[in-house]
Amino acid sequence: MKNPYEVLGIKEGASEEEIKRAYRELVKKYHPDQYQDNPLSKLAEEKLREVNEAYEYLTGKGNGAKATSGWNGRNASYSPNQSTSSYGSGGSDSFAQVRMYINNGNILQAESLLETISIKNAEWFYLRGLIFMKKGWYNEASMNIKQAVNMDPTNFEYRNTLNRMNSSNNMYRGNASYRGYNSSPSFCDMCTFLWCSDTMCECCGGDLISCC
Amino acid sequence: MFGYIMPEKPELKIKEFDMYRAYYCGVCKSIGRRHGQIKRMTLTYDAAFLALLLCSILNVETKVKKERCMVHPTKKSFVIYNEIIDYSSDINIILAYNNIIDKWKDDKSKIALVGLVGLKRAYKKLHSKYSTKCDIINRRLEELSILEKNNCDSMDAAAEPFAKLMEEVLDYEKLDDNTRQILRWMGYNLGKWIYLIDAFDDLEDDIKNSSYNPLLSHFKYNGNDVCEFKDNIKEQVEFTLLYCLGEASKAFQLLAAKENKEILENILYIGMLSKTDKILCQRSCVKGEKSI
Numbered sequence: 001m002k003n004p005y006e007v008l009g010i011k012e013g014a015s016e017e018e019i020k021r022a023y024r025e026l027v028k029k030y031h032p033d034q035y036q037d038n039p040l041s042k043l044a045e046e047k048l049r050e051v052n053e054a055y056e057y058l059t060g061k062g063n064g065a066k067a068t069s070g071w072n073g074r075n076a077s078y079s080p081n082q083s084t085s086s087y088g089s090g091g092s093d094s095f096a097q098v099r100m101y102i103n104n105g106n107i108l109q110a111e112s113l114l115e116t117i118s119i120k121n122a123e124w125f126y127l128r129g130l131i132f133m134k135k136g137w138y139n140e141a142s143m144n145i146k147q148a149v150n151m152d153p154t155n156f157e158y159r160n161t162l163n164r165m166n167s168s169n170n171m172y173r174g175n176a177s178y179r180g181y182n183s184s185p186s187f188c189d190m191c192t193f194l195w196c197s198d199t200m201c202e203c204c205g206g207d208l209i210s211c212c
Numbered sequence: 213m214f215g216y217i218m219p220e221k222p223e224l225k226i227k228e229f230d231m232y233r234a235y236y237c238g239v240c241k242s243i244g245r246r247h248g249q250i251k252r253m254t255l256t257y258d259a260a261f262l263a264l265l266l267c268s269i270l271n272v273e274t275k276v277k278k279e280r281c282m283v284h285p286t287k288k289s290f291v292i293y294n295e296i297i298d299y300s301s302d303i304n305i306i307l308a309y310n311n312i313i314d315k316w317k318d319d320k321s322k323i324a325l326v327g328l329v330g331l332k333r334a335y336k337k338l339h340s341k342y343s344t345k346c347d348i349i350n351r352r353l354e355e356l357s358i359l360e361k362n363n364c365d366s367m368d369a370a371a372e373p374f375a376k377l378m379e380e381v382l383d384y385e386k387l388d389d390n391t392r393q394i395l396r397w398m399g400y401n402l403g404k405w406i407y408l409i410d411a412f413d414d415l416e417d418d419i420k421n422s423s424y425n426p427l428l429s430h431f432k433y434n435g436n437d438v439c440e441f442k443d444n445i446k447e448q449v450e451f452t453l454l455y456c457l458g459e460a461s462k463a464f465q466l467l468a469a470k471e472n473k474e475i476l477e478n479i480l481y482i483g484m485l486s487k488t489d490k491i492l493c494q495r496s497c498v499k500g501e502k503s504i
Contacts, residue, residue: 029465038459040397043390043466136375136400137368138455139448169451172458173485180223181482 004054016059023055034171036164037133039105098127107134122152129161141165213374213410214307217402218257219475220482228475230290235267236260237281238292242301247334249282254308254331263292263300264476266384268469269391272296302338303381306346309335310353317357318423345380352377360424367452370426371407378403391467398463405456405484412449413491415442446492453488 005012008022030051035044094117101110111131117124129144142165148158219232239259244252267274275293280286309331316324339346356373364370382399383392411427416438418425427433431445461480469476 034462038397038462040394040463040466043394044462047466132368136404136456136459137372138452140366140368142451165455168458169454172454172461172481175461176481176485179477179481181220181485 001053001057002050004057007050007054008058019055019058023051026051033164037130037161039134042105095123095127102127102130102134105134107131122148122155122158125151126155126158126161133165138165213406214256214258214311216258216406216409216484216487217261217479218483218487219479220486223478223482224475228472228478231472232260232264232475234276234290234292235263235297237279237289238294238297239263239301239304241279241281241291242293242297243304246298246301247305250330251305251308251334254327255304256307258307259300259304261476261479262303262381263297264472264479265382265395265469266296266299267292267294268471268473268476269467270296270384270387299384302342305331305334306338306342306349307381310349314353314357348380349377352380363424363429364426365429365432367408367411367426367430367449370411370430371404374407375400375403378406394463394466398460398467401456401460401463405453405460405488408449408453408456409488409491412442450488450492453492454485457484457488 005014008019008026010018010022014022027048030044030048032041032045032048035041038044094113098110098114098117101107101113110127114124114127114131125144126148129141129148132138132141132144142162145158145162145165149155149162152158219229221229224232236255236257240252240255243255272294277291277293278288279291280288281291309328312324312327312331315321316328352373356370359370359373379396379399382395382402384395385392387395408426411425414425415427417423418428419433419438427445427449431441431448433441457480464476464480
């Protein structure tokens with residue numbers, strides 16, 4: 001096992017409060033949500049596991065296990081395999097096969113199989129978008145996923161992916177302003193941000209600003 | 213096309229700035245020492261970034277000296293010496309040589325010819341040292357010129373060869389497989405960002421010279437006002453640019469970067485974002501950055 005202090009990026013003999021703070025930051029950083037469409041997702045998972053282990057080791061079993069299981073529980077609900085089984089059941093066998101290739105990171109095979117499918121429905125465009133995403137062709141990816149959303153506006157999965165793509169850019173910008181970078185009118189940005197968060201919460205069934 | 217990867221100086225602490233300059237000077241001096249003084253003119257910020265990044269994840273024996281230099285003879289500054297610095301200087305020469313070949317093919321200018329002759333010997337030596345890397349870089353550039361000749365109308369497809377080229381540049385053989393995979397993804401996204409930001413930056417020139425530009429082809433430019441065209445495509449281009457930066461910084465987070473983390477974060481999170489904003493909005497974008 002690696003030095004747990006090193007894993008958490010803190011000095012040896014750090015207080016419990018410091019350990020907790022570092023742990024929380026790192027979990028946020030390596031959270032599966034952040035790496036869902038990223039080809040490095042497996043490595044991020046591994047990193048998160050290391051962080052969990054280090055935290056567990058430093059805080060003693062009982063406490064750590066609780067935190068870990070909490071996060072593991074969340075991990076499970078975000079794992080790509082599960083989302084496939086819950087959403088992909090409606091599609092044909094070939095679509096399921098394409099999804100499997102995508103999840104295993106087998107992008108070339110996913111691409112060539114998808115090209116052989118003649119039904120160009122919303123799911124076809126969605127999967128094409130996912131493939132482009134993993135390849136790093138972000139413009140094509142967003143075009144295809146938008147197309148999928150237009151063809152099937154009620155589909156939660158398509159809409160969710162589109163939102164996630166957009167929020168990734170906001171997150172990157174947010175990270176810069178957190179470091180002291182400010183572009184221009186911040187008040188306007190803040191409103192947009194609030195509005196975005198509200199919309200996203202509503203998408204997931206919650207609500208941030210109850211009056212609208 | 214090079215020199216877009218740089219820190220946001222006002223956001224650096226003074227000690228961080230000194231450290232950044234020590235790397236920058238290190239690469240510069242290494243070029244002079246190993247390839248000839250005149251070739252120091254090809255130095256780019258990208259090579260300094262490469263040196264910083266690789267040094268931050270590798271434990272290499274490093275020497276720091278305080279020295280004068282020809283360009284700034286009055287003041288002494290820190291200079292770093294190690295094998296990564298030498299590697300970055302080699303890569304800098306390889307890229308500069310290919311860049312000049314590209315220029316020569318484009319406009320057959322005398323300056324390009326002089327540069328070409330000057331760099332040829334240094335490049336030949338490096339080609340035998342890094343033959344696989346050089347061959348891959350050559351192949352990518354060939355792919356790129358074919359796409360450009362065919363007037364490729366997808367910005368993703370057009371950016372692919374250069375992204376793959378940068379993937380190769382960031383990949384350092386002595387590292388473990390996981391780290392290399394992360395570096396390759398980082399390189400891919402940085403390359404894509406560089407290619408597209410350069411394309412946006414060159415829009416006016418390319419319209420004037422009626423040369424190929426992926427954005428002109430992608431968005432079907434029909435000869436109307438440039439500013440209007442820029443405004444129309446800005447949002448969509450920004451989406452891809454920021455996504456690339458986001459992915460590159462996510463990859464960076466997975467690296468166990470130890471030294472100079474703050475400087476690298478400054479470059480990835482602030483420097484490159486502010487560059488993007490400046491070029492997209494044309495807000496007092498000063499062309500031709502001076503050396504530091």
